[in-house]
Each structure stands twice: as structure tokens, then as C-alpha cells.
Amino acid sequence: MRTPAARTLADYGVIVRRSWWLIIGTVAAALAGGFAYTSLSEEVYESTSSILVLPTASDTAVAGARTAGQVNLDTEAQLVKSTEVAAAAAEALGSDDPDGLVSRVSVTVPPNTAVLEIAYRAGDPKAAQAGAIAFSEAYLEHRRSGATASVDSAIAGATAALKGVKADIAAAEDELSQMYSGENGRSAIESELDGLRQDAEELEAQIAELDAQLGAISPGRVINQASVPGTPVSPNAMFNLAAALGLGLPLGLILAWARHRLARKVAYPTDLVERCELDVLASVPPAVKFQRREVFGAYSPGGRVFSQLRNVVASQLTHHQRVIVVAGVAPGPAASVVAANLATAMARAGDRVTAVAANPSTTVGLPELFGTDSVPGLADVWSGRVDLGVATHAAPRQPSLSVIGPGAAARAAGPTSEAAAETFSKLAEAGRFVVVDAPPLSCSADAQLLAGHADAVILAVQSGRDAIGETAAAALAMRQIDTPLLGAVLLPSGLGPMNTVPLPTARREAPAPGEVSQDETPTDSLEPVEDGAVERKALMNSQEATTQVMPVVPAAFPSAESR
Template structure:
């Protein structure tokens, strides 16, 4: 992944990251508030040797003291030193418990033993630290006094009395909160990255680029009112979504499809915007002066007649079984060169009809008569209709819904077309969010086809052809289409 991908992941999962960070801070705060404050008090004991007046004797005494320091440090935590303190102060604990609260240390090349005591009571911590200093001095004097000697050559003197501390050393609330926040932040980022790794939805053009070398020819933004106004070019010609369909129209004209002008429009699964894309693309092409034939080849759940508000009782099914002629059921729509062939009645054998010889002859005739023929076909994965129909066309336009179609489903759709030898002309990404981290940069063109960067969606901006403009071709005659 590139840096932009990580930035998109963080933007997309910012709420998760914020929540985990706050939870980390809250846990750290709870931990800190439930801990008993602990205080530290430290006393210092100076170790020296007595006797000797020459430099050599003094040097030997110093070396002896340095050698003994480590031993005296260890001796502080021994019962021999601890038990007298417990007895004198009347502490309700044993030597092991007290040893867990005591830390003794000595700096390098130093003869001062520092005794630190940690306790919930600051006064008691100081009292124990001072008592340990005195007990250590007594213990060393006892141990270092040799037989026949009255005094020990080693003398320990308390040079620093422990004072009752005013502030606790633990819990360190600011440090705990900072650590909790960092742990929560790291956990949130980890969850965000993991979600991105496990996310198999197609969300941007790069996901499509990783699966196929076919160009992305369209990027249609999400419209929450798409069901209320499926024909956006009629409902709101200057809408951002309308401009996206005009850009798709422009890019479609640059596809290299071996001179073919018949396209089957399909998708992986239902509800990816296949029918609305086909209809709006047909209207956009007709607005540009192209003679367009729109066929509803979805013989299972036809939608074209419903969306265009035309009579769909008779149509493609009747033509294929010889019950009607194309000219009788193919209807002009609007004051533009757009002709619509509804699906007609739902047959029991749609795959057989779409793969029949009659269907091939019909498409060939329409391809000779019209500039562009668009076939709104069923999705590829549930049924084979679109794959069967695609063998009669120049190629397929594959609709992919951003954030809905998975990479596995898109791969399955591509494989289904490849199996029958159909060529994928291009991919159209629909339902793209217009805001947020997954939004697509509409104002900068597609970046794939190189078809211009002057308009809103990467194509030159054009005013839609008004209804009533005198460029509509005459309605095809009976002898121009198959009977």
C-alpha cells in the first residue's frame, strides 16, 4: 500500500482510533485512581574504615571499603538487618514482606549506601528507612568485628536522614494516562489496518486495476434519491451525477472494440446500478445526436419500461418467438433519437431465447441501423443470460458498485465473460461516495482514459440536448429491421 492508502485508512477509521485512544486513557485513569498512593523515603549510610596513618594503609582501607560495598548493599535486604527493625517499630509484617518494600544501592566508586523504602504511609517510610540505616550499621559492626577485637575496622555512619515525602511516587498519573493513550492509539491504528487488509470490497479504481487491465470508463457518484429519480438526466440535467453519465458517454466513444457498436451492460450481482446506468447512458448518447437502441434483455426482472414509464407488455420476447415485429414494439422515447425495446412478458426460458439465432440476427440488424445498441442484461453471477448474450456484442460494460461488490464477485464476473470469449470493454464504478476517505476525485478526471480534464468528471462539459431539438432521426421503417 502507498502512503495515500494509509491516510485513507486513517481517515476512514478515525472514529475507531479516537474511541480506542479514549478507552486507553480511561483504563489508565481507572487504574491510577484505584491504586493506593505509594511514597518513597531514602536514607544514606557512609561506609569507612578505621586505622592506618600512611598512604599505603589508607589506600588499602579504601580498597577494602570498595570491595565491601556490594556486600553491604545485599545485606540490607537480609533478615539479619530487617528483623531488628520489625521488632523495634512493631511492624505487622515479616522479613520477606519488608524486603519487598526496600531497595538498596550504591553508585560506582562511592562508599555511600542508599536505602529506599516504599510505603503507603510517608512517615512510616521515613521511619523504616532511618531504622534500616541504624540496623545495617549494627549488623556490619557485629559481622566485621573479628575475634580478639573490641571494635570493627568498618564504621557505618548515617549521613542523610530520610524525610517523610509529600508527593507519592506511584501511581504516576500523567505517565499512566500518556501510556494508556499511546496503547489505545496503537490498538486503534492496528484495528484500522486490519480492517483494511480484511476488507474485500471494491472501493476505488486501484482495486479494479488490480483485477483487470480493462479501463475504468465511468465513475458515477452515489445518489441517495436514485430510486426516486432513476433517470437523472431528465430529472436534474445539471446534477453532478448527470455530468458523470456524460463523461461515461464521452469515454465510451474512445473504446477500441473492433468497430463494434453493440454493448451488453451487466454486473456481478443485482442492485449495483446496472439498469439506471444503461438508461442514463442511452439518454446521454441520444442527447449527443447518436441514434441509440436500448434493449431490455433482462428477461427475468425487467426494469427499463418501468423507469422510462412506457408500455412494456410486448417487447423483445414477442420478437424472438415470432409473435411481433421489431417496428411494432420498439418505441421512440422523447424528442431524441432514442428507441426502446422493452423486455415484454417474462418467458420460462430466458437464457435459451437470448442465446438463440433470432437474437443474433436481431442485434446484427439493430447494429447496422443504429449508432449504438445498449443491452441491459441480468447480472452475471446468479444467471448465465448476460454471458450468453455477450457473444453477439462487441463487448461488455461491467458495472461495479463501490463499497458493495467484493473482489471475489468481480473476479467471478470477469471469469464468466472470459469463459464465453467475451471482451470487457470497460468498467463503470457506481455508487461512489462524494465525501469521506473513499470519495473519488471527480474534479481531476479519471486518470485512466485520458479523455480530457476540462469538465467536472474528466470530460469536456456539454449542455444536454433539449427536448424538441430538430436532430432526432426518423423512426426506423419496417424494412430496416427484422420482422
């Protein structure tokens, strides 16, 4: 028996096939949501300008920075969205909401470059272009102002120092002009004056260099000017639909899996294997239609299924194992349909078979399916009113098949363990197989009692009707006895006319003297049948059986499908 751990890809395919409408519906709903989101979303355009950032005198390399070079581009990317740059861009755009403008800006640094890509988003193409240009120019002006301020500060410092040196030179020159040639100290002053003049020259050179730097400051330049975008970047219809599909498909599969695990009714053979721990002996496809209240023809699709079931059952039973109990899960025709068709398949294979109707709660009985009398039957045998031979009727179209109907007051006279054992023993001696249509396990324990005296048990399960919990409980009840549980036969949900109870006749003829009528009267309240009546009934049944068991050509009897 397979366990859930042995699940194959085909099992997952069954789950998908079982809830295909749920998966498709979920995916369709997700795609509809994606389409609605795309249709209702505001169009957003994006324009991008690229700036090559050049180093200035104020730039200093940062140790451990992500970008190499003198300029730290990560810092510069943050400066683009700074308050000062946003204020300048807002002034250029005529906006009074710098913070709102910053939320529309994104700055990226391409790998291994000294380039900043400034992107600006807006609801209008021209507004997107204007925003990208405004932020690019504001950033370059901010960077130029920073570099200029640094150089101006250096020039101011050098100019102040030069002014002081020139004052010292003037003082030294004045003091030197008041001294005589060769006077003590004159040489020292001359030496000091030469040093001051040299310092003045250095400061003047430094100021000249700073002035040159001031004129040559280049914080960067725009290498890709922002253009007017032709198509919006948002909403992206293909991306939204792909995202909706990527969300809807897994969600649909999850819902299908949840529906499979939470299903209460048996729907597929895998339900019997995984959740009821039952081997599936046969499964009648849903395409097989039950159009009449009769057994399948030998060469019909349903007939082939039960012929294969006969081979499976026969291979699992020894020659001394003959009694097979077919029990249903819930009240209905499932067990009767399986028992009748299995018995027919065995008879077609040449086995002597006796079909026993022990299920009074079915909507279609074995006598109706085989065209035999319901009375006298099993209840009459168990009550001691008739002999087993009298209750056995030959099937009209199957010479090797005999049928025992439910009998009179079948609902009132339940089986006893001794009666069931004796009946099965006699029937097993008379034929190769005995197929018993037992009552459903969900409302009676008679099937378990009958199975205790049988050689094998088969559960008849109807798809879409029998609950998984009840089926598992029925399997457990059968495993609690010593009789082997061979497995289950799964019937489709639609059994056509098999599910309906025939309407009662307008007139009920009075039973002939000595005959047993089919009613609901408890067996114990019935008067004993005279011995002479029983003998006459037995003689009549014997004569009818002799007439019906005449050799016939199989082709003379059309199959169920051909009719």
C-alpha cells in the same frame, strides 16, 4: 491494474476511514480502562535516602566488579535486602514481617559513584519515610558491626600473642637472675630476652593501632535523608493513560485491518482493485442522492460522473466496436442505473445510442427511466412476434437515444446465441453505441451469453450490497470469454427509490386488439399476432417517433436535479 503490492498511503487511509468508528471505540475503551485502573489502584508513596559507602578494614577489592573502588557496591546493594538488615529494620518499625518489608525496598547505584539509594514504598507518606530511614540505619549498623567484629578479632589475637611473649620474657628474666656474671650461656639468654622485648613492643604497637582503627570505623553516612513524599508514585495517571493510548491505537488499527480483510461486501473502490482485480472506471460518491426514478441531469454530480465514464469507455473502443454490455452482480437496479445513465451521457455527447433492456430481474427498468413503452420489446423480437424496428422506441428527451424494452413474457423468453448476435449486429449498424442492460451474473448466465457477442463489458457493483466473492466470480466469468472486460462502476449503497418495486395498479386495463401485453406468460403459449396488427403497430410507433424527435431546446427540459 494495480496489485496489493502497490498499496499507497491513501489506501491505508481508506482502511482507516472505513473503520474509523472501530478505531475510535477501541482507543476510547483502552483509555477508559486506563482511567479505571488509575482510579481503583491504591496510592503508593516512595521515600529515598542516599548513603555514601566508605571503605573499612574488612573491605577487599573484587576483581572484575562493575563498580570501581575498594567497596563492591553491587554486593552492598544486596546486603541492604539481606535477612539481618531486614530483621533489624522490622524491629525498628515494630513489624513482625521482615520479608514483607523487603518487598517494598529497592536499591540503586548511580553510575560512577560510591552511593547507595535506598527507596521504600508504602501506602502512607510518613510510613514510606520511616521505612527508608529504618533500612538505612539498619544497613549502616550492620556494616559497622561487621567492620568492628573484624577489628576486635585482630585485637584479641594480638593481645593473646602479647601475653605469650610477656610470659617468655618473665621466664628468661628469671633464668638470667640465677646465673653468675660471665657464666657460660648468659650472653645467649640476654640476646633472646632482647628479642622477646622487641616482639612485645611490636605487639603493643599493633594493638594500639587496632584500637585506633576501632575508634575510627566509619562504614558510611547518610548524605540525603529520607523525606516525607508529597505525591504518590503510583498510580501515575499520565503514564497509565499514555500506555492505554499506546495499546489501544495499534489494537484499533489491527482490528480495522482485520475488518477490511475479512469484509464480505464491497464498500470502497480499493475492494474492487485489491480483492476482485477489477479496474474502477467510475465511482458514484455516497453524497450523490437518488431522489427519483430517473437518470441524472447533465450538470448534476452524478451526471458528471457518467459523462466522465462515457469519455473513458469511448476512448477504449474503436469505431467498429459499438456494443457494450452492462451486467450486475446480484439482482437489483445497479446494472439498469449504470446502463441508463451511460446511454444518456453518450446521447448528450451527440452519439446515436440504443439502450437495450435485457434484465428482467431489475427493480427499475430502462423504459421507466427513459419514459418509453416496455412492450413490444426484446423478448418479442427474439420470439419472432415483432420486428426489431417495431420494438425500438425513441426516448422523449433525447433525440439520438432509442430504447428497447424487455417485452412481453421477458422472464420466460431467454436469449439465444443466434438471436443475440443478430440483434446486436442490426443495432450496431443503425447507431454509434449499443448499451445492453444484462441480467445479474450471480443468478443467470444470460449476461455471459450476451457479452460473448458484444465488444466490451462493464460490471455494475453496488456498495454494501454486492459480495466481494460474487463480484470476483462475476469478473472471472467475464474474463473467460473473448470480450474485453473494461472494469467496474461502483454505485453507493443507497439508491433511494431505485431499490423499490413500484406497486401494481389497482386496475389493469385490457389490452387493445392486436397489442402485446406485458405479463409472465411464456412466449411459446402466446398466439401469433396478425400481420395487419403488426403493420399498424409499426406505423403508429413510426408516427410517435417522428413527433417525439422534433428539435427541442435542451434548456426547455429541466434536469433531474432541478426538478
